[in-house]
Amino acid sequence: MFRPAATTAARRLATASTTPTVATAAARRNVSFALTDEQREFQDLARKFTAEEIIPKAAHHDKTGEYPKEIIKKAWELGLVNTHVPQAYGGLGLGVLDGAIITEELAFGCTGIQTAIEANGLAEAPVILAGNDFQKKKYLGRMTEEPLMAAYGVTEPGAGSDVAGIKTKAEKQGDKWVINGQKMWITNAGHANWFFVLARTNPDPKAPAGKAFTGFIVEADTPGITVGRKEINMGQRASDTRGITFEDVVVPEENVLGEVGAGFKIAMGAFDITRPLVAAAAVGLANRCMHEAATYAAQRKTMGKPILAHQAVSFMLADMAMGIEASRLLVWRAAADRDQGLRNTYYASAAKCMAADVANKCAADAVQIFGGNGFNTEYPVEKLMRDAKIFQIYEGTSQIQRVILSKFIADKYM
Amino acid sequence: MSLRVLVGVKRVIDYNVKIAVRGDKSWVETANVKHSVNPFDEIAIEAAVQAKEAKLVGEVIAVSCGPPKAQESLRTALAMGADRAIHVEIPDGSEKTLEPLAVAKLFKKIAQDEKMLAGLLNWPQGTFASKIDLNAGDKSLVVTREIDGGLETIKTALPAVVTADLRLNTPRFATLPNIMKAKKEAHQEVHARRPSASTCRRASRFSRSRSRPSARVVAVSPTSTS
Numbered sequence: 001m002f003r004p005a006a007t008t009a010a011r012r013l014a015t016a017s018t019t020p021t022v023a024t025a026a027a028r029r030n031v032s033f034a035l036t037d038e039q040r041e042f043q044d045l046a047r048k049f050t051a052e053e054i055i056p057k058a059a060h061h062d063k064t065g066e067y068p069k070e071i072i073k074k075a076w077e078l079g080l081v082n083t084h085v086p087q088a089y090g091g092l093g094l095g096v097l098d099g100a101i102i103t104e105e106l107a108f109g110c111t112g113i114q115t116a117i118e119a120n121g122l123a124e125a126p127v128i129l130a131g132n133d134f135q136k137k138k139y140l141g142r143m144t145e146e147p148l149m150a151a152y153g154v155t156e157p158g159a160g161s162d163v164a165g166i167k168t169k170a171e172k173q174g175d176k177w178v179i180n181g182q183k184m185w186i187t188n189a190g191h192a193n194w195f196f197v198l199a200r201t202n203p204d205p206k207a208p209a210g211k212a213f214t215g216f217i218v219e220a221d222t223p224g225i226t227v228g229r230k231e232i233n234m235g236q237r238a239s240d241t242r243g244i245t246f247e248d249v250v251v252p253e254e255n256v257l258g259e260v261g262a263g264f265k266i267a268m269g270a271f272d273i274t275r276p277l278v279a280a281a282a283v284g285l286a287n288r289c290m291h292e293a294a295t296y297a298a299q300r301k302t303m304g305k306p307i308l309a310h311q312a313v314s315f316m317l318a319d320m321a322m323g324i325e326a327s328r329l330l331v332w333r334a335a336a337d338r339d340q341g342l343r344n345t346y347y348a349s350a351a352k353c354m355a356a357d358v359a360n361k362c363a364a365d366a367v368q369i370f371g372g373n374g375f376n377t378e379y380p381v382e383k384l385m386r387d388a389k390i391f392q393i394y395e396g397t398s399q400i401q402r403v404i405l406s407k408f409i410a411d412k413y414m
Numbered sequence: 415m416s417l418r419v420l421v422g423v424k425r426v427i428d429y430n431v432k433i434a435v436r437g438d439k440s441w442v443e444t445a446n447v448k449h450s451v452n453p454f455d456e457i458a459i460e461a462a463v464q465a466k467e468a469k470l471v472g473e474v475i476a477v478s479c480g481p482p483k484a485q486e487s488l489r490t491a492l493a494m495g496a497d498r499a500i501h502v503e504i505p506d507g508s509e510k511t512l513e514p515l516a517v518a519k520l521f522k523k524i525a526q527d528e529k530m531l532a533g534l535l536n537w538p539q540g541t542f543a544s545k546i547d548l549n550a551g552d553k554s555l556v557v558t559r560e561i562d563g564g565l566e567t568i569k570t571a572l573p574a575v576v577t578a579d580l581r582l583n584t585p586r587f588a589t590l591p592n593i594m595k596a597k598k599e600a601h602q603e604v605h606a607r608r609p610s611a612s613t614c615r616r617a618s619r620f621s622r623s624r625s626r627p628s629a630r631v632v633a634v635s636p637t638s639t640s
């Protein structure tokens with residue numbers, strides 16, 4: 001009676017550690033946590049750039065909300081922007097792991113500025129995944145010729161997590177498409193040269209999500225587009241987020257991305273590239289929190305010794321360190337898997353969720369370590385706490401990430 | 415023949431790192447410690463590349479005498495704009511006992527091999543340069559030097575040795591595309607040669623240098639800053 005149960009349990013235990021990714025024998029690899037020489041040089045460049053160009057100006061952009069145009073231009077000149085654009089279209093064709101390393105360094109300086117830069121990658125991802133050669137040449141090519149910005153327009157006032165619930169529609173009229181609707185919280189909307197827009201093309205409410213939406217590339221100067229005012233947010237204030245209204249916006253057939261009806265998959269596919277990068281930014285912010293808190297704790301004295309010598313404080317820093325190391329490794333796993341052509345959705349969701357939660361804890365603890373000073377704008381940590389919150393919300397809320405992971409677990413055990 | 419510049423580059427412990435002495439007091443801790451190009455070397459590379467961009471100089475050659483890891487510094491030099499890199503490879507660990515005179519002699523040999531006129535010890539020099547004006551036409555150099563009392567301006571003939579001071583320039587960032595290119599270039603350009611045993615001894619006696627072309631002092635001015 002016991003044996004069958006024991007065998008099943010034993011088998012379950014044996015396979016508990018294997019992950020539900022599509023892995024072939026050819027994809028087996030030796031694990032290495034070392035970066036290549038080239039990756040270390042990228043990291044050094046991004047770190048230096050952050051120290052010299054981003055950190056000195058971050059507080060100014062946070063206070064005024066001024067778009068960091070000059071900083072983005074300098075980053076663009078160094079090749080730090082649009083890193084995933086393939087070499088055939090003027091880009092460097094770097095992988096997700098290379099991007100994650102660079103992103104973490106820039107985010108250490110300011111996640112608002114880094115998000116403005118990252119949004120380009122988010123908009124470009126669907127084009128890189130599903131665009132034809134003409135579209136890639138036209139819309140990716142121009143990004144490497146001039147420091148232009150682009151934006152990814154999926155979220156609406158009424159639909160964020162529920163992407164299948166978006167109401168912006170695109171109707172075929174003759175040989176053109178006409179888009180009507182509203183998007184909200186679109187990063188870079190005020191400065192974009194073009195948008196990736198997801199719109200409903202199948203009006204039948206019973207049509208499955210995988211067939212009802214289409215992705216479009218829309219030039220920002222198309223008549224009928226009204227960009228709203230820059231929203232004043234809690235954090236990442238250097239970044240530009242706005243609502244956009246589409247009123248009878250005419251888009252040519254050649255700007256349909258991939259197949260009509262395949263838009264949902266394309267929009268979601270982009271996340272496998274961008275979620276690890278957003279997670280990397282959260283790791284960068286968490287790292288900054290620890291750096292600031294540890295530096296302060298080493299100098300500030302209480303009861304005759306630096307507060308770093310008090311365990312209550314050093315334990316908080318130890319927790320920060322563990323969270324940072326663990327979430328960074330999750331990011332690297334998600335990124336490296338993607339670079340090797342493996343399906344990385346499981347790790348991308350885990351990385352994004354964990355890194356966001358870690359970043360928020362590190363930021364709150366950093367303010368705590370600074371005490372009264374931490375609450376004040378003359379010290380750097382209150383900004384970090386305000387900036388951290390959005391990581392649990394955008395690019396898939398922490399709740400949605402858990403829904404995704406739950407599905408993987410359910411598929412395996414039910 | 416256009417002018418060429420030979421720039422020395424060294425891989426050192428990053429200036430931000432807190433130096434720790436090894437437990438056995440034999441050396442400083444270098445394992446897993448961040449290393450980078452000596453900041454003064456970066457300033458020197460920048461000066462050389464700027465001269466090349468101003469078309470005063472035809473070629474910039476970066477040289478490093480060091481263990482295999484020194485290649486990282488040479489790749490940085492290439493990514494910043496140096497045309498070629500020479501790596502004089504010495505065994506890992508022996509960089510601790512590599513003496514300045516040995517390095518000078520290695521540089522002299524490279525200068526001779528590269529057919530850069532005359533030997534090193536016969537050249538004038540301008541050290542602690544905070545400003546360099548290169549006149550390729552009449553092959554002369556005006557160097558403003560930072561000295562204890564202020565600034566000293568000297569004029570020298572070429573070829574000459576110049577050492578860089580902090581205020582000479584602000585080194586550029588190596589761009590990402592250049593970093594990727596340098597990785598491919600480095601394999602072709604970098605080659606190792608064995609130094610002879612005699613260059614590894616510390617100079618044990620000093621001799622009066624023979625009279626060599628000297629630099630002519632043009633002006634001395636006290637600094638206006640405190």
